[in-house]
Amino acid sequence: MSEWESVIGLEIHAQLATRSKIFSGASTAYGAAPNTQACAVDLGLPGVLPVLNQEAVRMAIRFGVAIDAQIDHQSVFARKNYFYPDLPKGYQISQFEHPIVGTGSITISPDEGETKTVGITRAHLEEDAGKSIHDQFPEQSGIDLNRAGTPLLEIVSEPDMRSAKEAVAYARKIHSLVRYLEICDGNMQEGSFRCDANVSIRRKGDDRLGTRAELKNINSFRFLERAINHEIERQIELIEDGGRVVQETRLYDSERDETRSMRSKEEANDYRYFPDPDLLPVNISAADIEEIRAALPELPEQKKQRYIATLALSDYNAELLTASRDTAIYFEAALAAADNDQAAVLANWILGDLAGALNKAGLEIDDSPIPAADLAQLVARITDNTISGKIAKQVFEAMWQGEGRADDIIEARGLRQITDSGAIEALIDAVIAANPEQVEQFRAGKEKVLGFFVGQVMQQSRGKANPGQVNALLREKLK
Amino acid sequence: MSMTVTEIRRGLSNGEFSSSEITQDYLARIGRHNPALNCFISVTEDIALAQAQAADEALARGESALLTGVPLAHKDLFCTDGVRTSCASRMLDNFIAPYDATVVERIREAGAVMLGKTNMDEFAMGSSNENSWYGNVANPWNTAHVPGGSSGGSAAAVAAGLAPAATGTDTGGSIRQPAAFCGVTGIKPTYGRVSRYGMIAFASSLDQGGPFARSAEDCALLLQAMAGFDPRDSTSSNSATQDYSAGLEQGVEGLRIGLPKEYFAEGLDSRLAAVIETAIGELRKQGAEIRDISLPNTGLSIPTYYVVAMAECSSNLSRFDGVRFGHRCDNPVDLEDLYKRSRGEGFGEEVKRRILIGTYALSAGYYDAYYLKAQQLRRMIKDDFQQAFDSVDLILGPTTPEVAFAIGAKTDDPVSMYLQDIYTISLNLAGLPGMSVPVGFVDGLPVGMQLIGNYFDEALLLRVAHSYQQVSDWHLQTPGDFS
Numbered sequence: 001m002s003e004w005e006s007v008i009g010l011e012i013h014a015q016l017a018t019r020s021k022i023f024s025g026a027s028t029a030y031g032a033a034p035n036t037q038a039c040a041v042d043l044g045l046p047g048v049l050p051v052l053n054q055e056a057v058r059m060a061i062r063f064g065v066a067i068d069a070q071i072d073h074q075s076v077f078a079r080k081n082y083f084y085p086d087l088p089k090g091y092q093i094s095q096f097e098h099p100i101v102g103t104g105s106i107t108i109s110p111d112e113g114e115t116k117t118v119g120i121t122r123a124h125l126e127e128d129a130g131k132s133i134h135d136q137f138p139e140q141s142g143i144d145l146n147r148a149g150t151p152l153l154e155i156v157s158e159p160d161m162r163s164a165k166e167a168v169a170y171a172r173k174i175h176s177l178v179r180y181l182e183i184c185d186g187n188m189q190e191g192s193f194r195c196d197a198n199v200s201i202r203r204k205g206d207d208r209l210g211t212r213a214e215l216k217n218i219n220s221f222r223f224l225e226r227a228i229n230h231e232i233e234r235q236i237e238l239i240e241d242g243g244r245v246v247q248e249t250r251l252y253d254s255e256r257d258e259t260r261s262m263r264s265k266e267e268a269n270d271y272r273y274f275p276d277p278d279l280l281p282v283n284i285s286a287a288d289i290e291e292i293r294a295a296l297p298e299l300p301e302q303k304k305q306r307y308i309a310t311l312a313l314s315d316y317n318a319e320l321l322t323a324s325r326d327t328a329i330y331f332e333a334a335l336a337a338a339d340n341d342q343a344a345v346l347a348n349w350i351l352g353d354l355a356g357a358l359n360k361a362g363l364e365i366d367d368s369p370i371p372a373a374d375l376a377q378l379v380a381r382i383t384d385n386t387i388s389g390k391i392a393k394q395v396f397e398a399m400w401q402g403e404g405r406a407d408d409i410i411e412a413r414g415l416r417q418i419t420d421s422g423a424i425e426a427l428i429d430a431v432i433a434a435n436p437e438q439v440e441q442f443r444a445g446k447e448k449v450l451g452f453f454v455g456q457v458m459q460q461s462r463g464k465a466n467p468g469q470v471n472a473l474l475r476e477k478l479k
Numbered sequence: 480m481s482m483t484v485t486e487i488r489r490g491l492s493n494g495e496f497s498s499s500e501i502t503q504d505y506l507a508r509i510g511r512h513n514p515a516l517n518c519f520i521s522v523t524e525d526i527a528l529a530q531a532q533a534a535d536e537a538l539a540r541g542e543s544a545l546l547t548g549v550p551l552a553h554k555d556l557f558c559t560d561g562v563r564t565s566c567a568s569r570m571l572d573n574f575i576a577p578y579d580a581t582v583v584e585r586i587r588e589a590g591a592v593m594l595g596k597t598n599m600d601e602f603a604m605g606s607s608n609e610n611s612w613y614g615n616v617a618n619p620w621n622t623a624h625v626p627g628g629s630s631g632g633s634a635a636a637v638a639a640g641l642a643p644a645a646t647g648t649d650t651g652g653s654i655r656q657p658a659a660f661c662g663v664t665g666i667k668p669t670y671g672r673v674s675r676y677g678m679i680a681f682a683s684s685l686d687q688g689g690p691f692a693r694s695a696e697d698c699a700l701l702l703q704a705m706a707g708f709d710p711r712d713s714t715s716s717n718s719a720t721q722d723y724s725a726g727l728e729q730g731v732e733g734l735r736i737g738l739p740k741e742y743f744a745e746g747l748d749s750r751l752a753a754v755i756e757t758a759i760g761e762l763r764k765q766g767a768e769i770r771d772i773s774l775p776n777t778g779l780s781i782p783t784y785y786v787v788a789m790a791e792c793s794s795n796l797s798r799f800d801g802v803r804f805g806h807r808c809d810n811p812v813d814l815e816d817l818y819k820r821s822r823g824e825g826f827g828e829e830v831k832r833r834i835l836i837g838t839y840a841l842s843a844g845y846y847d848a849y850y851l852k853a854q855q856l857r858r859m860i861k862d863d864f865q866q867a868f869d870s871v872d873l874i875l876g877p878t879t880p881e882v883a884f885a886i887g888a889k890t891d892d893p894v895s896m897y898l899q900d901i902y903t904i905s906l907n908l909a910g911l912p913g914m915s916v917p918v919g920f921v922d923g924l925p926v927g928m929q930l931i932g933n934y935f936d937e938a939l940l941l942r943v944a945h946s947y948q949q950v951s952d953w954h955l956q957t958p959g960d961f962s
Contacts (some may be wrong), residue, residue: 040578044798045556046571046805047580049712079794081841083818090797143802272841274850277684277791279713300831 004231005204007212008167008197009159013152013173014060014130014184015192022127023050023093030190036151038130038145038314044088049278056151057282058292059183060100060125062155064294066181067120070103073254075282077125079454080274086130086143094154096273099124099284101153106177107301109339110169112316118170121159124329126152147191153183159198159209164228168221171195172323175221179325180299188219195224199231200245206233211245215259218252229260303328311335311343326366331456333372338380345379353396370399378406391463393416418465427465428477442478450474481957482585483696484643489550491538498538498548502531502592504564505550509641512961514604516617520555520596520634530592537590537847545704549591552645555582555596556603556635557688558677562593566679567611568684570805570825580677582646583689589704594642598632601827602796603653605629609890610829614843617886618660619958620924624883626704627657629681630691632662637691639961644701648678650685651784652878652903655915658691658876658928662917664944665691665956666698669935670910671716673702674709679796679923683714683906694954695916695944699723701936721938727945732766734943735871740763741777742876742902754919755877759946762875765946768869773803774863779856780905781897786840786853787908792830793837832893833962860910861909868933876902878915878927902929912937916944917953925953 021028024041040132041048057075064071066197078096103121109115128283130145155174161167167423175193178184186193195218200210213233218224235245250259275281297308300322307318321331327350334346350365354375358365381387387410412425418424431453432439442449450471482490490496506853507526513519534548553559556566558576560583565571574653578586587593600610607615608631616631618624619639627825630647634657637645638823647654649667658665666689673688674862680686690701703724708717738759742750763769801807801821808820826834879899889896908912911934915927928947932940948954 043803045576045578045800046566046574046679047556047576049676049714051713053713079795081794083797083800085802085814086801088798088803091794130675239578270843272794272838272843274794274841274846277682277714278680351706454788 002236003204004201004232004236005206006228007159007161007200007202007209008161008164009229010157010167010171012155012200013194013196014155014174014178015046015155016151017185018053018055018057018059018151020053021149022053022056022125023184024149026149032146034142034144035146038148042088042145042149048177050093050276052282053151054278057100058127059151060123060153060288061284061292062181062296063123063155063178064101065289065296066299067101067104067106067175069120069123070102071100071289072098072102072285073284073286074098075100075281075284077276077279077282078273079276080082082127082269082367085141086148088130088145088148092127092129093279094126098281100284106170106173108166108169108173110163111184115236116160116166118160120156120305121156123153123155125165126154127150128257137205150252156332159200164225167197167228168225171221172223172332176300176324182297182298185240187458192218193221193395195232197224197228199228199235201235203237206257211247213245213247213259214249214264215252216249218256223252225421226257230257233294284388299309299324304343311340313343315348317344317347317351321347324365326364330365330368330372337373337376342376342379342383345383347375349375349379349396353393357400364412364469368471370396374399374405379407381410385417385419385466386410387417388463388467391417397472415464419469420462422467423463424432424465424473425471425477427460428453428470428473429455432477439478450478453478480694481640481955481962482643482701483693484546485694487643488546488551492543498531498534498863499528501548502527502550502776505594507857512639513640515769516619516635516639516641517598517614518599518616518632518639518641519552519595520565520567520613520632523562523593526562527592527594529822530587534592541724544588544590545700546586546810547591549590549594549644550592550594550642551586551701552594552597552633552636553583553586554630554641554645554647555598555895556599556648556679558648558679559593559596560625561582561840562596564596565612566602567599567613568825568830570613570799570828572612572806574805576677577590578677579866581674581711582678582705586646591704591854597630597645597693597764600629600631601830602679602792603629603648603686604792604833605946606652606656606896607884607886607889608632608657609886610827612827615886619649619961620662620925621883622960623885623925625660627660627857627879628882629653629657631692632666634658634663634665637661637663637693638958639835641955644690646688646705646775647691647703648679648681648688649903649907650687650788651907652900653687654691654915655878655903655913655929656899658915659925659929660883661915662925662927662953662956663691663693664698664914664916664948665689666693666935666937666940667906667912667916668700668702668706669716670907671714672912672937673705673722674707674712676709676711681862682791683787683795684737684791685784686830687907695728695914695941695948698726698914699941699945702941704751706937716935718935720936723941724923724940726938729942729944730765731762731946733768734873735770736762736943737739737871737874737902738770739772739774739777739874741774741874746880746898746901747877748881748921749879750921751877751879751926754921755928758918758928758951759875759949761947762943767943767949771872772874774867774905776856776860776863777905778900780860781901781907783853783856783860784904784908785836785897786849786857786899789833790840790849790850790853791837793834793841796826796830796834801825816821829893832833857908862907863929864905864909864911873933873939874931876929878902878929882921882924890954906931912940914940914944916947917956918947918951919953
């Protein structure tokens, strides 16, 4: 057992899913040709002024309401001043002293059956910077300002996490929440959801915080876990070798799987925050907040409780189904094409075979080659005894390969379960006739031999005989 | 040539002259006198003639908007689509905005003709128009003296009859002080009354655009065209504009006018004080009730202003970095070199001084002592005015402590230069409207009287000024060399 405890806080930048930018009318769509989605305001041309996109404010409040946060009636935008070529105005419009979302919290489940509350210090609105491109022009850097002015919600947690695993559980929970709230598309590859981690270590029992390093440039949950674990190891080694952690920003390099120092505190900017005189304080009334609260969609925790109460799902399955909005959407779409009493079987298929296949193929559930309604049809064929659970796996495989819907595959491959007792009896008679020795053994009391007969009959039927019927008829005939 | 906008409108509608004729006259005067005065950075002859022709065609069709066919000039910090907007800075010597400022757009839509872009202190930072990359402007009343600043080119152009009216901006007095120094009428509206969109920012919480003209009556017309809510400027007011011309003839009978004792104290040239006293006497004669009041925090306005204005400008001017537009140094070796040399070469001395002071005031460890303190003082200054307006309808005093000083007299002493703004600056801090009205001369140089109103009381100021101008002709006088 290590004598060290790690202390982790996350800063998450969620790109808000507004159609236009936070302070201009330019589009926020991803992937356009460089600088085609940057208007005069985004370029910071002399004389232009920012005008706040109210939709970004509403989205931020949605988040605040969902984490039960303090939301003050006045929120202020501030300028964060620093020079960088992809920051057109020489300052970023952000929030400093009066963020739109104040203190709140969220509950995470790092392990099955375990819960932990993580404090959220604040969440504030800000504009994104553009992108510097260093590898396309020899001796020069390119600047793409399409992203400049894209609205971000920066969600700052308390340093409440004690392991990389907890940090990932927290990040996933926030990711799930912003997707549920439909305020962020959550796409980490495109940078719509970015995590920076503040990591420090201290000796167990010590309640002072150690010096922290800030890890940046992490674009997947897997990398988040690896980057934090690396950093914890690096700091432990450093201190155990008599060194000292310096406050600095470290960049995670996923190719080399290491963190590298980017800048130390000594070189850090003095951002000279002050209220932006171009923007009036944002006034938020209690009525505004209530209106947004009333319009909130069903959140993961509520959904989970509903699944348990009305669909009789297990706590564990309900948790897994609701952890991601897309999974819940898939489940509910499948359920809409099925009966409620098939919910448990559906859940098992989604969380079992489908999740496994998606994972293996590296696909997200909303890209599943098997539509939700098709999976519901497959499950229906199991519950109405058209096919057995075992045959269903074959059918699932064929559906995954794109061979069609369950009914078509069952028909085409002749997989319909044999439930005609006459047909099954004929198969049983043949098996009994062919194995007199085993018949004797069974009749002498060797119950286990029944399994042999079931296997033989199923094999003869090529898996299509109803196993329950086979069992019952065999017992009768072997008596 | 000393026509007012009102006279030009009348002449155009009576068919006494065409917009093209009068525009050509002004362009000719600019050609003749601008070399001595240096009022204009750019003269937009082609645009002016085309707009004048369009105005004449509109007038011939019987279509007449507020300013149809009236020539005027814009301070060179209002962005003009396709025409250089330099802010009198080397930094923007090559900058052509791809859009019109709201003020420019509104004035164009009101039918006016743009003669050109006027000289100013670089980025509106200065009180003498000596801080211009394009050279200083001379005061038409005495070309060895400054015209005031920062809107010195606009004020001098109107005074010398190179334009019947011009736009300006006022951050700490930049309309009122040059109006006073040049003997013209100028109004700085309430903060938020005129859109700042496309007006290159000096200090965003203080900047406000407004007009210069030969009379209050003309200023009312110009302001009518300029004022109003603009969705592109979040700080613009959505309250309805008044009809600024409608009440001009109502007189001053019964109006309570407050004289702040701090505005008539030490530092005010006694000869100038005497001229103001005479003007006050005239208003009293017309039935105004004159009261003594106090604005006890007046002395704090200069230090407060210079912290707020410089802090904001240090941030506002960060976008001039040589990356996307404006001056870029030759052959930068790396990013830091690009920044340092582009900004070092592009900005003049006063601009650099203010960026440095502002950066300092916002720095970690100094923010509370300077910026935050200044915000507190700003509220106190605002409260002073609100208390005063409990007992008076408007406030009156000198616009400046002395008349236009000689070119070069204060260039080595920035603090003495800053003190020129003592009476004007607190209005910007409070966001109140103010105007300067010519009331006489000292040493052959004009004296300006300042009228200060409560929020959105521009119509009242214009009415009082107009009432005074009905019994005086200081505002119509033209400097001999340019008549």
